[in-house]
Amino acid sequence: MSQTILVEPNDDLKKIFSLNLSTFVGTDVIFRQNADDVISLLKILPQVSLIITKSKVGQEETALKIFQYLKSESLETSLIILGECPKLANDVLCLQEPVSWEVLVKQTAHHLGITLQDASNKIKSDYLPVGLYYFYDIQKTPCDVFIRIKKGVNEYQFVKRIHSKDTFDKSLILRYEEQGLKEFYIPRDYIQYFTIFVTNSLVQKLENSDMNLEERILTTANAHEIVKESIQLLGLDQATIDLSDASINSMVKSVKSSPEVANLIKFLFSNKVSYAYQHCHLLALMCHYILSRQSWYREDHLQILTFVSFFSDITLKSNQQMEITSMKDLFEANLTDEEKRSVMNHAAEAVEILKDHPEANDYIKTVLIQSHGRADGIGFEENPGEDLHPLSKVFIIADTFVKILLNPELPNKKQDILPIIYSRFTNPSYQKIAKALEQKFP
Ligand SMILES: [Fe+2]
Incomplete structure (x- = not known):
């Protein structure tokens, strides 16, 4: 599951946003109070996919501070700003306040490469991330495996990397890891099939x-x-x-x-x-x-x-x-x-x-x-x-x-x-x- 950091001092908005983000986008929402909190979390969890932050928390230029940190560490984490932030208006999406949860859900889905589905407006990701360690102990996969690459400022594309008939070994996976890849993506329809395949292979190996x-x-x-x-x-x-x-x-x-x-x-x-x-x-x-x-x-x-x-x-x-x-x-x-x-x-x-x-x-x-x-x-x-x-x-x-x-x-x-x-x-x-x-x- 993707992870999203949310900095929103208003408790009611915090609840509404996080509930709808996890329900409709399937992202795990982690709350943080200010820029320093976000930065210290990013040091432990650099793979966070998205940060949604209030432009300013009190006097702090929260969004700007986070943006500068992402730049200085060359992190690809996307950013959405709640409220105006003139200094970043050209680089980052700033949502005008008051921000409705529907708008935030739509923008978050877009940033995470998730498509809106059917009339119920339920949003589902077509691809689900799986950690590289799922691949350490298998030599083939039962389905195609993709990576997610950044296409534009806030757009992603999924590119096939391992075909279902390919055989490979751990050194291939480690090479991806050395290049900084954290997750592969599996088509949603195959995720259960894939995890059962990995689980069975592991059980066999352990026994x-x-x-x-x-x-x-x-x-x-x-x-x-x-x-x-x-x-x-x-x-x-x-x-x-x-x-x-x-x-x-x-x-x-x-x-x-x-x-x-x-x-x-x-x-x-x-x-x-x-x-x-x-x-x-x-x-x-x-x-x-x-x-x-x-x-x-x-x-x-x-x-x-x-x-x-x-x-x-x-x-x-x-x-x-x-x-x-x-x-x-x-x-x-x-x-x-x-x-x-x-x-x-x-x-x-x-x-x-x-x-x-x-x-x-x-x-x-x-x-x-x-x-x-x-x-x-x-x-x-x-x-x-x-x-x-x-x-x-x-x-x-x-x-x-x-x-x-x-x-x-x-x-x-x-x-x-x-x-x-x-x-x-x-x-x-x-x-x-x-x-x-x-x-x-x-
Ligand atoms: Fe314990």
Whole structure:
């Protein structure tokens, strides 16, 4: 789904615009307050397709500041200005105020290369974007694949790049990536067919025992990305269930046969593995490490905690959201209200998503809902109590350890991370679990 940033200080307009943009244009609307907010978001999400901004917010020349940033970074992101902006009138579309949502929807559709359809005035894109990682593990596609190129100031054209009968390998996809391409486009009518094809190929690959450990981790990381995106867009369907099962089994396999932890971390960082999967894999690994040192450890505990690791942050969209581990982090984070809400509820929402997953048993649901120390899955508990399930306690300590390890502003050595954990989790059983981490890593 395309992403659009909206800067509109009026709350009513903000609601009307975003609701209609997502309904009719199918774009994901992200709110920002001013130019600096937009610029800092663009640094994390340079692939945003469109920015719609009020010409001025208070005294700030918001549109001008954003325009200058886009120019200086040579970003191709389109801009629409709400209200007059004489300095940019020749370069950018300025909509005269008051702006009606119908006009804004029409202009947005035009900027994103989407055509208006039929009498109901419902706008649908003829092509849907898919991340390049969908192509890493396939050698052919079941349909033609397109790229979107800029034709005029605000016009796009879709050009066929891979024919349905072509065969290719990952090096071709990486070459596109090196050239700065972020997404291919699939004709809307084929999108389901395409995703099922990719999912089946991935399941087959993951179930193949010939893969070496590094290849297995990279393929599982990809599968994780695809499961995450499908769940966020469409919810959990059968193809996603199959892919998640194959991924979790593959994770269990690689966690059991992991090389030295230090080498694994090096590998995860040196390759293009998403933050989400780095976290997920290391978390399963640490859970395994702690579990294998508990007297009550049973084989299926690893399967349970790996399952929870895989799904724990599945609804979160940005790394910034995933990095949050406490209510204090959440309050201080530079996120929109909606982004904060989804961080707040993510444990409960993940459980909700898994209600139709046949493998998600009660243990999994319990650990998942308690994954941030709270029995209702809402928010974060600073110092969780003794009443949680023992597996949840293991998960919480492992999760906190990994989140600190992955945060470049916090210590990354075990002897410096453990004191932070001991001082936060003061209850005896947590201290005991953390102690397991003191033993030497393999
Ligand atoms: Fe989480």
